[in-house]
Amino acid sequence: MGGNVDCRQCTRWPGPARHVRQPCQADFATIDRSGRARQGRDAGRSFVKSGEELQADCPTAPPRRTRAHRDSLGRRVGRRQPVSGRVTSAVRSQGHPGMPGEPVRVVVFDPIPPEEWSYDVEAGILxxxxxxxxxxxxxVATRQEIRDADVVIVTGIRPLDGPTIRTLRRCIGILCYSIGMDKVDGAAAAVAGIPVRNVPDxxxxxxxxxALALLLAAERRLTAFAELAASGQWDVVGRPENESIRRLRGQTLGILGAGRIGSKVARKARAFGFRTIAFDPYISSTEDPEIELVPLPDLLGQADALVLCASLNDGSRGLLGWNEFAQLRPGVILVNVARGALIxxxxxxxxxGSGRVGLAALDVRSPEPPAKGxxxxxxxxxxxxTPHIAALSREAREDLRRMAGEIVLQMLESSGRIPSTAVDQTA
Structure with a gap:
């Protein structure tokens, strides 16, 4: 569920990318038919093919009668006996165009285990x-079920790769159950004509x-002092950490990726007195006049601390490497809340080890978990x-479930698989 997400770079960054405003960055955008992310002010807005592009509306069969009961949210839903290898959670649909009586089906690719997650909200909305x-x-059941899915929801437990995408026979959309979109082969989806969306907000x-919590903990060397206090060591005079701590006000914070999350990081950091600069090759200006956009070499040379909020794609993988670290000021603080493979x-x-980076505060790694040995x-x-927990909160979980259900319905309406509920204002 990478959402726990969210998202770019030097001359390597621009190129075949599926992110823009977001993603994880992390800020992401959607994939259009060419497989490229939309850019500029539209970045991050969802793109779905029109009904003409995907399939024209046609008569549908009436719903199949089922015995009604209520789900765990109190919503009335139909009860059906589960087919071997799957759990169903809604009534028989109005039918596919040209396939009367067949249900409109949304299949979760690798559902999160039921002891860890519930899909009741999405089930009720659908x-x-x-x-x-x-x-x-x-x-095995997943491979069978997604072949005839109208929409596939990708949780991120496994990537949805090209060979699997090519087995989809009537899919009109793929939804990443996260901000990040790196778990879907965007090029294969584009070739198949299947739009890919995320849950960006x-x-x-x-x-x-x-990101701010990690930044402050690193700046104040919080974990080291907390461990000393827990062990009963209160005499910290002369410790090396004392000399490395700096006043926050007046420092320059460099943000890689000025999308939704990056912009919020900048605004919150300024409350502590940071000057904020950013590198983002997909935009030429921001709505925040206090974020100064600069080239990557300038950002690396000016920043006292770095926060990575960029999406992961072919252009941003390994964004910070040997050459980039050599350009940093000695002792810089590095925070990553986007994707581990950016570094x-x-x-x-x-x-x-050399002191070029004074301290790294990471919520993401590559791989996850790191390989032992x-x-x-x-x-x-x-x-x-921290173990990829930046996205966690009760409210975020509720929003993810609700937004995912709503986005799936938007995709189905746009494709003509279900009737649109939009009100014609001209009538």
Whole structure:
């Protein structure tokens, strides 16, 4: 569920990308038919093909009668016996165009285990429009179910790759159950003519808050002093940490990716007195006049602290490597709340050892979890880590479920798979 997301770079960054305003960055956008992310002020806005592009409306069959009952949210839904290998959670639909009686089906690719997550909210939203939500029981059932799915929801447990996308026979949309869109093969989806969308707004407050929490913990060397206090050591006079702590006001914060999350990080950081600059090759201006857009080399040379809010794509992978770390001011603070693969971790380990990076505060790694025995950052005293939890809050979970259900309905309406509820203002 990467949302726990969210998102860019030097001359390597621009190129075939699926992100823009967001993503994770992290700020993301959607994929159009060419496979490229939309840019500029429209970046991050959802794009779905029109009904003419996908399929014209046609008569649909009446809904199949079912015995009604109420789900855990009190909504009336139909009850059906689960088919082997899946769990259904809505009534029989009005039918596919040209396939009377067949349900409109939304299939979750690798559902999050039921002991960890509930899809009741999405099921209720879809059931109200006679759309069936299918939760396959395992990988084999998933392969079977998604072939005839109208919409596929990708949780991020496994990537939805090209070969799998090519098995989709009537899919009109793919929804990333997150801000990040790096778990879907965007090029394959574009070739298949299937739009890809994300849930861009559900956790922007949480991720930007977490970025500030990591930044402040790193600046104040909080974890080191907390461990000393917990062990009963209160005499900290002369400790090396004392000399490395600086006043926040007046420092320059460099933000990589000035999308939804990056912009919020900048605004919140200024409350502590930071000057904010950003690098984002997809925009020429921001709505925030206090964010100065600069080239990447300028950002690296000016920043006292860096926060990564960029999406992960082919152009941004390894955004910070040996060359980029060499351009930093000595002792810079590095925070990453986007994607772990934006950083070359071997290069980061060397920069941490040399003092070029004073402290790294990371919510994301690559891979996750780090491989035991092959983690270049293992045991380093100047690394703070959290296990990809930046997006977590009760409100964010509620928003993700609601927004996901609503976006799926938008995709189905735009394709003509279900009737539109839009009111004609000209009538």
């Amino acid at each position: 059931a109200a429009r006679r759309v069936e939500l299918v939760l396959p029981s395992g990988p 559900y956790c922007t407050e949480e991720v930007s808050d977490h 070359d971790e071997a290069a980061l380990a060397e920069a941490l 092959a983690d270049p950052l293992a045991g380093l005293p100047n690394v703070i880590q």
